[in-house]
Amino acid sequence: MATILALSSTQALANAFTSLDPRSMSLGGAWVAATRPYNAPAFNPARLAGNPQIEGRRDDRAFSRAFGGIRLIDRDGFLDSLDRFQENDNQSRLKQSLDQLEARISDQSVTRQDLRAVFRTADELLDDYQSLSDKPLRLAASAGFNLGAPGERFGFGASIRQNAVVGMELRISQEDISQVRQVIDFIEVLMDIIDEEVIPPDLELPDVGDDLTSDFALRGAMVREVGLSVGARIPQQPRTYLGVNLKSLQIDTLDWETDVERARTENFELDDQRLIHADVNVDLGVIHELDDGWTAGMMVRNLIPRDYRTVLGNQVPLRPTFRGGLAWQNPRWTVAVDMDLNETVAIGFDPAKQYLAMGVEHRPLRWLSLRGGYRYERVLEEGNISLGIGLSSRRSHFDLALSGDAGDSFGAAMQFGVRF
Structure with a gap:
């Protein structure tokens, strides 16, 4: 960026x-x-x-x-939004947290706190996307x-x-925003069932993609x-x-x-x-x-x-x-x-x-x-x-x-x- x-x-x-x-x-x-x-x-x-x-x-x-x-016009605060996006690095953090969550699910040690960490990072990335777009x-x-x-x-x-x-x-495309929202919706479902059901170790998590x-x-x-x-x-x-x-x-x-x-x-x-x-x-x-x-x-x-x-x-x-x-x-x-x-x-x-x-x-x-x-x-x-x-x-x-x-x-x- x-x-x-x-x-x-x-x-x-x-x-x-x-x-x-x-x-x-x-x-x-x-x-x-x-x-x-x-x-x-x-x-x-x-x-x-x-x-x-x-x-x-x-x-x-x-x-x-x-x-x-010289004249610079940053009417909608693009530079501030870009600085926050770079500092937060939520795109990389979300991929890392999903990998960690997948490992926890695989060895049956996942906790509600693990789910909250993924949810919070995905929600922050969604805010970053929306603050930069157009x-x-x-x-x-x-x-x-x-x-x-x-x-x-x-x-x-x-x-x-x-x-x-x-x-x-x-x-920012709607496809990228939709990918993050799918992660948020998926984690919300897991948070609803984690206290009552065992999460299957081979559960496939949503992929935010590299491209x-x-x-x-x-x-x-x-x-x-x-x-x-x-x-x-x-x-x-x-x-x-x-x-x-x-x-x-x-x-x-x-x-x-x-x-x-x-x-x-x-x-x-x-x-x-x-x-x-x-x-x-x-x-x-x-x-x-x-x-x-x-x-x-x-x-x-x-x-x-x-x-x-x-x-x-x-x-x-x-x-x-x-x-x-x-x-x-x-x-x-x-x-x-x-x-x-x-x-x-x-x-x-x-x-x-x-x-x-x-x-x-x-x-x-x-x-x-x-x-x-x-x-x-x-x-x-x-x-x-x-x-x-x-x-x-x-x-x-x-x-x-x-x-x-x-x-x-x-x-x-x-x-x-x-x-x-």
């Missing part, structure tokens, strides 16, 4: 069709209207143009930024590089990102994305900016199903479990500057819907994501709110998502930014809190963010860049 967790950790690299950026993460994911030029290629290319005064200076210098992030684990990470030259009327950018997401789950029929499944995608972005002010509309991000994609779909006993890293061959697809897509963004520091934004990511097949005939979907946002900014403060306007199809056994994101950034000093945010997922009714910090000078910038909830999700991201 431990090798299952090791496998998911080595193969899961990122969220397949987005980026884990520290500033957006620390603001709860609110980035449509509050994004900065150095992250505009990923979050709203319209912000490559315009660039209002932030941090006491215009954000119009050419930039290069490298970033990386609990998805999702692991994501991201890395990339942005560069560009923003401007008042026009701005240009380029980016490269290596993204992926992998989900896994352990599916589990339960299986392990892993599914996801790794995506390499290369994009060229442009943002421009609309003629005759000095407060409205449009942006386009044209991108080339390489999508490696991952799909593996095997029995639990073979779910080990040495049995996983990447070339056998992936299909490679090449494609293109486009993101569109718009920003409109309102009065008194307010900005409204709209972003459509992955405008062209696609389905990418896996080696097992399943589909990894890519669907357009529509998001709107509103932000208020001045040299000291940024307050931002974003909302997904449609549900986003998730990858790797996770349900569809639709987020409401809120974030606040305070700049008490010109070189220091303090951030906090909250993200609410409407479908599962879950919340996530985030915190972050930014350190900057005229020539460089460093960002760090952490996010999490009550215990089943954790994320971290870091970014470093320079201005020219």
Whole structure:
């Protein structure tokens, strides 16, 4: 079982069709209207143009930024259940206790205490099975590089990102559960008769078997994305900016199903479990500057819907994501709110998502930014809190963010860049 967790950790690299950026993460994911030029290629290319005064200076210098992030989602406590399963080792204990019981029955020395020991171990194994079954684990990470030259009327950018997401789950079969229940029922019968009847020495006990029929499944995608972005002010509309991000994609779909006993890293061959697809897509963004520091934004990511097949005939979907946002900014403060306007199809056994994101950034000093945010997922009714910090000078910038909830999700991201 431990090798299952090791496998998911080595193969899961990122969220397949987005980026884990520290500033957006620390603001709860609110980035449509509050994004900065150095992250505009990923979050709203319209912000490559315009660039209002932030941090006491215009954000119009050419930039290069490298970033990386990771997020683990263990919504149903799979890791805790897996730890308990490994520590208890009830599967081996049940086989040993049945062998001992068979020997006691054979030499006519069986006692009620022997039966209780088998019953207790079988009951604990049944609890272990049920605690592990159909609990998805999702692991994501991201890395990339942005560069560009923003401007008042026009701005240009380029980016490269290596993204992926992998989900896994352990599916305990009804056959395995039925085998354990047969043991429990059989022992209950013996406990009813042991005080009144002699148990035959050649009695055949139920067999839990050496081969589990339960299986392990892993599914996801790794995506390499290369994009060229442009943002421009609309003629005759000095407060409205449009942006386009044209991108080339390489999508490696991952799909593996095997029995639990073979779910080990040495049995996983990447070339056998992936299909490679090449494609293109486009993101569109718009920003409109309102009065008194307010900005409204709209972003459509992955405008062209696609389905990418896996080696097992399943589909990894890519669907357009529509998001709107509103932000208020001045040299000291940024307050931002974003909302997904449609549900986003998730990858790797996770349900569809639709987020409401809120974030606040305070700049008490010109070189220091303090951030906090909250993200609410409407479908599962879950919340996530985030915190972050930014350190900057005229020539460089460093960002760090952490996010999490009550215990089943954790994320971290870091970014470093320079201005020219």
